[in-house]
Amino acid sequence: MSKPISIFDTTLRDGTQGEGISLSADDKLKIARKLDHLGVHYIEGGIPGSNGKDIEFFKRVKELHLQAKITAFGSTRRKDSLAEHDANLHRMVEAGVQAATLVGKSWDFHVHTALQTTLEENLAMIYDSIAYLKRKGLEVVFDAEHFFDGYKNNPEYALSVMRKAEEAGADWLVMCDTNGGTMPHEVYDIVSTLSGAIPGSKLGIHTHNDCELAVANSMSAVRAGATQIQGTINGYGERCGNANLCSIIPNLQLKLGYEVLEADRLKQLTNTARYISEIANVHMPVNQPYVGNAAFAHKGGIHVSAILRDSRTYEHIAPELVGNRQRVLVSELAGQSNILSKAQEMGIDFDPENEDTKQVIAKIKDLEHQGYQFEGADASLELLLRQANGDLKELFIFESFKMLVEKTADRPVVSEAFVKLKIDGVSIYTAAEGNGPVNALDNALRKALITYYPGLKDMHLSDYKVRVLDDKDATASKVRVLIESQDFHNSWNTVGVSSNVIEASWEALVDSIRYALLGQTKREGYEEIPSAGWGLVNH
Structure with missing residues (x-):
């Protein structure tokens, strides 16, 4: 011993x-x-x-x-x-x-x-x-x-x-x-x-x-x-x-x-590592062994097909031993196994023989070719899969938004957003200021929805990243925006892509709010946010 x-x-x-x-x-x-x-x-x-x-x-x-x-x-x-x-x-x-x-x-x-x-x-x-x-x-x-x-x-x-x-x-x-x-x-x-x-x-x-x-x-x-x-x-x-x-x-x-x-304490390792990284305000490397978000993540179609038969084919331990979990990534490398595994994880009933499955795979590959990256935006992916499966109920319809950005010699930049939506057949028009265009859009969108969906007051944006996808076009280059949001229980990531950074931010922002209402917290083992279903599809 x-x-x-x-x-x-x-x-x-x-x-x-x-x-x-x-x-x-x-x-x-x-x-x-x-x-x-x-x-x-x-x-x-x-x-x-x-x-x-x-x-x-x-x-x-x-x-x-x-x-x-x-x-x-x-x-x-x-x-x-x-x-x-x-x-x-x-x-x-x-x-x-x-x-x-x-x-x-x-x-x-x-x-x-x-x-x-x-x-x-x-x-x-x-x-x-x-x-x-x-x-x-x-x-x-x-x-x-x-x-x-x-x-x-x-x-x-x-x-x-x-x-x-x-x-x-x-x-x-x-x-x-x-x-x-x-x-x-x-x-x-x-x-x-x-x-x-x-x-x-x-x-x-x-x-x-x-x-x-x-x-x-x-x-x-x-x-x-x-x-x-x-x-x-x-x-x-x-x-x-x-x-x-x-x-x-x-x-x-x-x-x-x-x-x-003790074995039950070892299962707290991943939670402990991520909790301390949050307190220290230091992002954990995604590929950190045992406790990283990608430690048991699988992307290649051959790998995914094998782990669905037996996880030991591509995992050196059961991730649950250290409190982590297996993740299947969906990208341009995805095959049918990736989609089916991801759908199963999300509680979506996908028929592998259904033509919709093949269409979703084709659509994901096309979107990834355009610059979307779903392996870092599970929330946007889930919305896409639920839409393809007919699980999304229309909650609001986007009609338009406008932005005003004003800078004077003696004042800092002020951003103002105007958002027009339709909810239950009623047109809603709101305006809000923010310390930047994205913040203003976020405030205006919440202002329009909060009366109908008060649970939105508990969520907020926790991270915002912009990446230029091809710098040869200089300021006209296409960009990818990744937004991380969180509430009292959970966090999630959404993505938007456009040659206009405001439009890309809007896509990711709307997906984030749609996902909050979807009730992601129930799937993670917490109490459900009172809501279900979607309408607006950005992609």
Whole structure:
């Protein structure tokens, strides 16, 4: 039976050092609660006293009564001083946490260059700091910074650092690949050496992704004897990031048979990764392994035909094990299998022998040739399929819209939209302003519909992207607009294409509203939006 693996999450500390990531105290508390629900064993909350957000976090996190051990981060005492007088160590104790992560130098080059002290004094700094925290009743995780670089430069000294930390009472000896430049075979050999040099010690690994090897290096360390892995959700972190726990956890548990998380907790992995990406306001790579939106997505007709028979033909695990799901993409590469699978997923009854199926495939390929991209706009695709199947009820008819954009010398640009629709035979004419043409159109369209469909007040546009499809025509080029919308329960994507960016935006915008009324949330397992059926077809 493999040893249990302890997961040490440093998203709230090391992860926030990544470019473009800034978390408020409230954000950090939300993420801590989510990580605890996932089942990680340690949550490193930050550096006590370093800033107001971390001070507030350590004060308020106690109210959450989490199962995970909340950990404070800090460095060894200053050179030529006493641990009892070190303000940084005092703040770690005063944070009221169960565990402390103490970082110390293990590379002789850093001792001389960064600390500007002797090798002997560095060992004393490590010993005194750990011993002080142990006397205060804290579990101590010792992070040996630059351990692998230090070992390769001076193996005797790097090992002496770890021996001194163990002598002082450190509970964990963690080897850090701080610069992210170590190879997996080097990690395995060095961890194996340390395991033999200090038998019985509890070893951990902390890797960075500068060579795209943080996950591989972490797994090599586990195979060599490490039982704690430090990393971040989605691999957030300084420079190229930290080891991605969203890949490490399932790799160890599903591929190598280690005890990491309870099976029902592992199913929360995808939800956790996407939740934290939303809080951090950082888009997840669509192709991120295990938890990405495309991790189990299939586009080629041959692939789709095979997975409909048995998903193991093109999937290395069942996506449900990590809380993800299989997706079939529909594009110019689509065949009948793609359409049937997508229709089944959407609850649409498509007869494979029906001529309508062939016509839909032909229409999708033609639209994709024009520039539409349905693999990134499932909502527009569903509307198209339901229309072909005769499932759409006419709710409103588009008649016209007009735009006015005014710019004066002393005022910012003002956009005004005029929209004319017909609902139940009654003509509706509305006007609305916005901070841009699309916003004005959105406001005018909602204004016309909200009386009839009040549920629209709960949805809003969350993202808007424009891509030029062929730049040879310069400003006359055709463009594709992708709009992401969301409500309290769900998000969806729609597409529009035109040589006029306003018309392309209108197409995507109208599809977004039509889809909101369709009741997509019911298909995803939430309560249905009270509505059904469609009228206007843009494509």
